[in-house]
Amino acid sequence: MDWGNQTMQSLIPLINEETIRKRIGELAASISDDFRGKETIIIGVLKGAMVFMADLIRSLDMEFRCDFISLSSYGEGTDSSGRITMEYGPASDIKDKHLLIVDCVADTGLTLHFLVDHLRRENPRVIKTCALLNKEGRRIQPLDLNYIGFNIPDRFVVGYGLDLNERYRGLPYIAYITEGVD
């Protein structure tokens, strides 16, 4: 993040707060129905999923534990480096557990594919995936997502946890960026 010299970028709202709130309620209802009574660990993909996960877990009607995972797939800017490394987590013992991986956006699919592949080695009972946003048209790696908030066009978005060079994560809605996208 360049603290000193921030370029002007215009935001065009794509999904407003009320629409996000309503959709998360729907997602939470189906997740609760599917996972209730099972030993569930909800694993958030840092940092982008933090806002979505915070709202999602407050709408769930079931028992669960939370954990986090940190990967590096994107460097600065808007394009994937395609190279993924695990930086942290999860801290919990996931063997025989029901896992729900929560990410902010499925783009190329490389991140979620890597994660499912990696976590599977520790023999969880079930791995399901949830992405607030889905850019199907950008897929390099096919994914079988279990829960999708919104299907969106192949354009870079920010807000609600999603960043551009660490900016805009605190924006309460999701927006396109029109200028200064490198």
Ligand code: IMP
């Ligand atoms: P994938 O591995 O290409 O599916 O990308 C997943 C990760 O890329 C997400 O967790 C985000 O960190 C980042 N990403 C992909 N698209 C966007 C976007 O439109 N805005 C912000 N971050 C994005």
Ligand code: MG
């Ligand atoms: Mg990012």
